[in-house]
Amino acid sequence: MSVEPSDDEAPALIQPEDKAKVAMEVSEEVPQLQSVNDDDAVPDLVAAPSDKPTSKVPITIVTGYLGAGKTTLLNYILTEQHGKKIAVILNEFGDSIDIEKQLTVSDANATDARPVDFVPLANGCICCSVKDVGVAAIENLMEQSGNFDYILLETTGLADPGNIAPLFWLDDGLGSSIFLDGIVTLVDAKNVLKSLDEGFGDEQKEDEKHDHHGPLLTTAHLQISHADVILINKADLVSAEELDKVVNRIRSINGLAKIETTTRSQVSQLEGLLLDLHAYDAVSDKDLQFASKGHSHLDPSISTTTIHFPAISESQVAQFDEYLRTILWEEQLPGSFAYDPFEIHRLKGRVPVHGGKPLLIQGVRNMYETTEGKQNDGDEEEAKLVLIGKGVGQPAFRESLIAILQAS
Numbered sequence: 001m002s003v004e005p006s007d008d009e010a011p012a013l014i015q016p017e018d019k020a021k022v023a024m025e026v027s028e029e030v031p032q033l034q035s036v037n038d039d040d041a042v043p044d045l046v047a048a049p050s051d052k053p054t055s056k057v058p059i060t061i062v063t064g065y066l067g068a069g070k071t072t073l074l075n076y077i078l079t080e081q082h083g084k085k086i087a088v089i090l091n092e093f094g095d096s097i098d099i100e101k102q103l104t105v106s107d108a109n110a111t112d113a114r115p116v117d118f119v120p121l122a123n124g125c126i127c128c129s130v131k132d133v134g135v136a137a138i139e140n141l142m143e144q145s146g147n148f149d150y151i152l153l154e155t156t157g158l159a160d161p162g163n164i165a166p167l168f169w170l171d172d173g174l175g176s177s178i179f180l181d182g183i184v185t186l187v188d189a190k191n192v193l194k195s196l197d198e199g200f201g202d203e204q205k206e207d208e209k210h211d212h213h214g215p216l217l218t219t220a221h222l223q224i225s226h227a228d229v230i231l232i233n234k235a236d237l238v239s240a241e242e243l244d245k246v247v248n249r250i251r252s253i254n255g256l257a258k259i260e261t262t263t264r265s266q267v268s269q270l271e272g273l274l275l276d277l278h279a280y281d282a283v284s285d286k287d288l289q290f291a292s293k294g295h296s297h298l299d300p301s302i303s304t305t306t307i308h309f310p311a312i313s314e315s316q317v318a319q320f321d322e323y324l325r326t327i328l329w330e331e332q333l334p335g336s337f338a339y340d341p342f343e344i345h346r347l348k349g350r351v352p353v354h355g356g357k358p359l360l361i362q363g364v365r366n367m368y369e370t371t372e373g374k375q376n377d378g379d380e381e382e383a384k385l386v387l388i389g390k391g392v393g394q395p396a397f398r399e400s401l402i403a404i405l406q407a408s
């Protein structure tokens with residue numbers, strides 16, 4: 001099986017550990033997976049007992065620095081009217097779990113000492129805590145619990161979402177019943193600049209600070225660079241000027257994410273901002289517009305950059321894919337260009353193909369997925385590839401891409 005997206009309607013989710021095996025991801029455009037009630041439409045590959053839902057459950061990962069307001073956000077979501085049965089998962093990732101946190105989210109039942117799998121919450125929501133947050137563990141929980149239609153996963157303050165996201169960004173070949181909807185990162189408006197500059201509170205990074213030369217890459221950077229939505233919380237604790245400074249710094253790191261400033265994690269809307277983001281399916285031109293404008297390099301460690309290049313032809317699709325594989329899997333630029341080492345955290349692209357459908361590209365660290373969009377709207381002539389990471393602003397990225405495309 002080839003990894004070339006033009007070979008099949010269904011996109012390939014490609015992992016570097018197993019280049020030969022290309023897992024097939026059923027795309028949004030395949031209608032049968034979405035329509036649970038349509039008897040004819042139950043696809044063969046999903047073995048679904050009649051009492052279990054066949055549609056996939058979205059998961060939103062809520063990440064953010066210690067004390068940024070994650071639990072406050074979860075409590076806010078659970079008390080809002082959203083018409084969903086939400087399962088909240090508190091993840092400990094080997095760290096000691098924050099007992100206070102468990103009590104805040106769950107109700108009085110949780111105060112007895114026995115470990116509980118599920119704690120009922122308002123709105124028919126439930127809360128559980130898992131030690132091993134592998135997909136299998138969550139699927140197991142889902143089987144025990146019956147139905148809920150949304151999962152919120154609060155990670156510990158020091159977690160790097162770049163290590164977590166790939167766990168949930170899985171192929172249907174594994175029978176996964178959940179899908180990654182988006183990553184929401186909370187930052188503390190008062191402390192985030194300090195965190196970015198000094199790795200404030202960042203115990204795991206203390207050693208690296210002394211070992212490595214070059215700009216410091218903190219946990220705060222990682223949480224911001226991987227986010228689809230960034231909530232700048234505790235806005236009440238800073239002045240308007242300070243808040244502006246924070247917004248600009250964060251925007252320069254991640255030019256793709258939606259950014260909202262909040263107090264007590266009170267977001268303007270749930271739908272589309274925190275829930276049902278679909279940050280990992282379609283890539284619209286609108287999604288990429290903001291990133292294309294920004295050229296500020298306010299942060300020395302991580303930035304967002306957009307490579308603009310002309311629409312490609314069918315015969316260049318293979319070269320384009322080779323370029324993606326080389327930068328993401330080998331962490332090198334194809335061709336003989338001089339460049340500094342780089343690190344890509346997130347990638348999104350939209351590449352019109354002459355006479356065909358545009359390619360939509362999504363990447364997290366070294367995993368990526370190429371899908372076909374709908375027919376080009378009018379004459380889409382410009383392709384865009386947005387990269388978030390370390391060293392991604394080097395002109396050699398574009399030069400190398402142009403060279404490999406011209407070689408075809």
Ligand SMILES: Nc1nc2c(ncn2[C@@H]2O[C@H](COP(=O)(O)OP(=O)(O)OP(=O)(O)O)[C@@H](O)[C@H]2O)c(=O)[nH]1
Binds near residue numbers: 066070101156
């Ligand atoms: N002033 C102010 N305090 C806030 C705001 N949001 C949350 N807090 C407080 O900040 C503290 C930490 O909030 P949490 O929601 O527990 O933060 P967290 O990210 O879940 O913290 P950890 O789980 O320990 O990483 C609590 O005392 C909150 O009441 C805000 O917008 N402004």
Ligand SMILES: [Zn+2]
Binds near residue numbers: 070
């Ligand atoms: Zn918390």
